[in-house]
Amino acid sequence: MNDSCINLTGVAKTFGDTRAVHDLNLQIPSGSICGFLGPNGAGKSTTIRMIMSIIRPDQGSLQVLGGDALDHKDRIGYLPEERGVYRKMKVGDYLRYIGRLKGVEAASLRTLITDSLERIGLPDVEKKRCEELSKGMQQKVQFLAAIIHKPELIILDEPFSGLDPVNAMLLHDLIRELNDEGRTILFSTHVLHQAERMCDRIVMIDQGAKVLDDKLETIRKRFDPRTIIAEPIGDPTAIGKILQDVPGVDSIKIDDKGRVHARLRDDADVDGVMVAAIAGGSLRSIERARTTLDEVFLLLVNRPLDDAPPEFAETTLV
Amino acid sequence: MSDRNLSKIGIIAWREFRHTALTKAFLFGAVILPIGMMGMLLVLPLLFASQFKPLEGEVAVVDSTGRFATAFDALVAERRDRDRSGDAEEVIRKLGIDDRGGMLSGSIAAAAEDATFGVVTASEFTPDGDEVIDRLKEEARDGRWIAVAVIPEQLVAAARSEDDKAPMIDLFLPKETSPRHGEEISDLIRSATVRVRFAAAGEDFERVQNLLDRPSVDVRRLGSEAGTESGDSKLRMMIPFGFMMLLWIATFTAGNFLLTSTIEEKSNKVIEVVLSAVGPLQLLWGKILGLALVSLVILITYGGLAIAGIVALALTDLLSVSLLLWAVVFFLIAYFTVAALMAAIGSAVNELSEAQTFMAPVMVILITPMLLWMPIGENPNGTLAVVTSMLPPILPFAMVMRIGAATDPVPVWQLLLSTAIGIFSVVGLVWAASRIFRVGILMQGKPPSLLELLRWIRQA
Numbered sequence: 009m010n011d012s013c014i015n016l017t018g019v020a021k022t023f024g025d026t027r028a029v030h031d032l033n034l035q036i037p038s039g040s041i042c043g044f045l046g047p048n049g050a051g052k053s054t055t056i057r058m059i060m061s062i063i064r065p066d067q068g069s070l071q072v073l074g075g076d077a078l079d080h081k082d083r084i085g086y087l088p089e090e091r092g093v094y095r096k097m098k099v100g101d102y103l104r105y106i107g108r109l110k111g112v113e114a115a116s117l118r119t120l121i122t123d124s125l126e127r128i129g130l131p132d133v134e135k136k137r138c139e140e141l142s143k144g145m146q147q148k149v150q151f152l153a154a155i156i157h158k159p160e161l162i163i164l165d166e167p168f169s170g171l172d173p174v175n176a177m178l179l180h181d182l183i184r185e186l187n188d189e190g191r192t193i194l195f196s197t198h199v200l201h202q203a204e205r206m207c208d209r210i211v212m213i214d215q216g217a218k219v220l221d222d223k224l225e226t227i228r229k230r231f232d233p234r235t236i237i238a239e240p241i242g243d244p245t246a247i248g249k250i251l252q253d254v255p256g257v258d259s260i261k262i263d264d265k266g267r268v269h270a271r272l273r274d275d276a277d278v279d280g281v282m283v284a285a286i287a288g289g290s291l292r293s294i295e296r297a298r299t300t301l302d303e304v305f306l307l308l309v310n311r312p313l314d315d316a317p318p319e320f321a322e323t324t325l326v
Numbered sequence: 327m328s329d330r331n332l333s334k335i336g337i338i339a340w341r342e343f344r345h346t347a348l349t350k351a352f353l354f355g356a357v358i359l360p361i362g363m364m365g366m367l368l369v370l371p372l373l374f375a376s377q378f379k380p381l382e383g384e385v386a387v388v389d390s391t392g393r394f395a396t397a398f399d400a401l402v403a404e405r406r407d408r409d410r411s412g413d414a415e416e417v418i419r420k421l422g423i424d425d426r427g428g429m430l431s432g433s434i435a436a437a438a439e440d441a442t443f444g445v446v447t448a449s450e451f452t453p454d455g456d457e458v459i460d461r462l463k464e465e466a467r468d469g470r471w472i473a474v475a476v477i478p479e480q481l482v483a484a485a486r487s488e489d490d491k492a493p494m495i496d497l498f499l500p501k502e503t504s505p506r507h508g509e510e511i512s513d514l515i516r517s518a519t520v521r522v523r524f525a526a527a528g529e530d531f532e533r534v535q536n537l538l539d540r541p542s543v544d545v546r547r548l549g550s551e552a553g554t555e556s557g558d559s560k561l562r563m564m565i566p567f568g569f570m571m572l573l574w575i576a577t578f579t580a581g582n583f584l585l586t587s588t589i590e591e592k593s594n595k596v597i598e599v600v601l602s603a604v605g606p607l608q609l610l611w612g613k614i615l616g617l618a619l620v621s622l623v624i625l626i627t628y629g630g631l632a633i634a635g636i637v638a639l640a641l642t643d644l645l646s647v648s649l650l651l652w653a654v655v656f657f658l659i660a661y662f663t664v665a666a667l668m669a670a671i672g673s674a675v676n677e678l679s680e681a682q683t684f685m686a687p688v689m690v691i692l693i694t695p696m697l698l699w700m701p702i703g704e705n706p707n708g709t710l711a712v713v714t715s716m717l718p719p720i721l722p723f724a725m726v727m728r729i730g731a732a733t734d735p736v737p738v739w740q741l742l743l744s745t746a747i748g749i750f751s752v753v754g755l756v757w758a759a760s761r762i763f764r765v766g767i768l769m770q771g772k773p774p775s776l777l778e779l780l781r782w783i784r785q786a
Binding site: 057060062063078081082084086087088090091092093094095096097105106108109110111150153154 | 330334337338341345590591594595596598599600601602603604605768
């Protein structure tokens, strides 16, 4: 197997006048769990559909599992953003149908379906029609349909959308399990804290272009704010003044909650600054600030995540 | 295409078939209901017949000539004989049914006899004032007579002046007499009156009747080769129409299922899940083939009923194996034509209501053969028939009418040419439909215009 499960080079796609994706280069290492992040309309689903060969790129080359996704459909599990079920079909029949289409032997499907439904907390729904299930239950069935054939590459487009916290946690655990089994996982989301919790790699796109692509650890280091946040019990200005004079401290800010933010220079001794802060007076808390992915996004594109451009209007591919 | 891909088409086809044809709604609506209706059509006449009581009893006739009762009884006997053989034979012959053994007419006549006349006689009374009539009416009320008829003397007189205003026969019926029996008695009395007139004039009624009897005609259609001829039949006109209707029902019912299932997959958003497992063309072919089986089930159900009916009526000379084989060829062409159109429309729209825009022109074109039933049936080898049977996409419908209607077989070269054009157009249509399907199946939002569809075909 190649080191990269997915390999995109110079991929571009345009719908009418809208440039959905342009000049996208992307390598997803095998065995990784990669978050594909970006605001609504950034081009995540379009990219995923191109990876799945559901739509063709206008230009660029694209390799999935060393070839075209069409040739490896049975090795890929895919949960689309726009997903549904055959409403009149029984849950068991639906999973059997998708399983058979994904190349699973009919003989092994029966126990596989029963066991899988039990694992996702739906032990009694096999004989029910899909339309009898709640939306959350249907989503879990859809997730199961995506992985029923035990694929080596799993692509999930907004897998958590519409799930309650309990089911989101269940899904989170399942995805981690699948990754622990050595399966490569690429999932898109615009809810960044989920990605932060799960991923070892992050790809961020905005307006069809990649703005970030790195390991989470590296990103954290790269965007380390180098800031100490101290919350004094007494007067914050006193601590502020003390820290101002500590070597390596670049600037001091006091926020409206009375916390002191000491921005450090690159050569600063972080531990030394913290010791100085503690010595300067009683503190309720002191911590090293960590940049969230939201802040990274803000830094990269100079606007917050929720200030995203509108979805592509009119007739667009789903 | 690899075995794996073919097996996926098979899996899709089986799902389409199973979830369309093996449902209670389909089995009831498309199979049990028509069979039931057909059964009702056969059973209802028997049911009615079982409820008809034959006319039985004595009619009291007040008549001055003294000849009425004899004429009446002779008439009843004659009618009964005619019903036993003549009428039934005549009807069967007119329908073009080959019943030389007389089995069919015999059984129909027996049923008819049972249903119409039992023992009906007339008793005569001389007019003697109103007393006789009042007494007879009273007796009729008590059930002695099934009717009391008063025949005015002028009506049975041999010589009547044309200026005389003809009086009417008074007929008194007990109130429980059924309308049908009332009609029959009235008819017998009127006919018997005519016979009495003949007798009064000294004419032999039977001789005059024989002279006036219009002979029957046995029409035989001459085939193009010596020695080939076939019976003429009013049913012959129904055969081409039946063929075309069968094709219509089978292809359009399945085509409609194809349309709705495609739209359902789009609106349910299950399409992308399925497309992550198979290619759009595999999906399209799976759906087309699965619903071809559905169409075949409908064809076999309805066609089987029709053929059973034809065999039961001993009309098998109207059908032949080669005719049925050609019908199957044109069924396939018709099905794939309709299926390609429906799949293309289904993939291009999001809702059934949007599909109507595209369905309208398709229906207008495909309904044309139905409007041309009469001219094609009248002249199955005429220019109109030949041209329409070569014209896609209506050619299969026109051709089945021709092969059903032709006394002379449709020339083989025309059948082959029509098949070739049909296959060529089906390949083109399925190709275009697959291009539209590939783009349309993932498209949402405003449905495309006709121009956009053409662009999809060019660009897909």
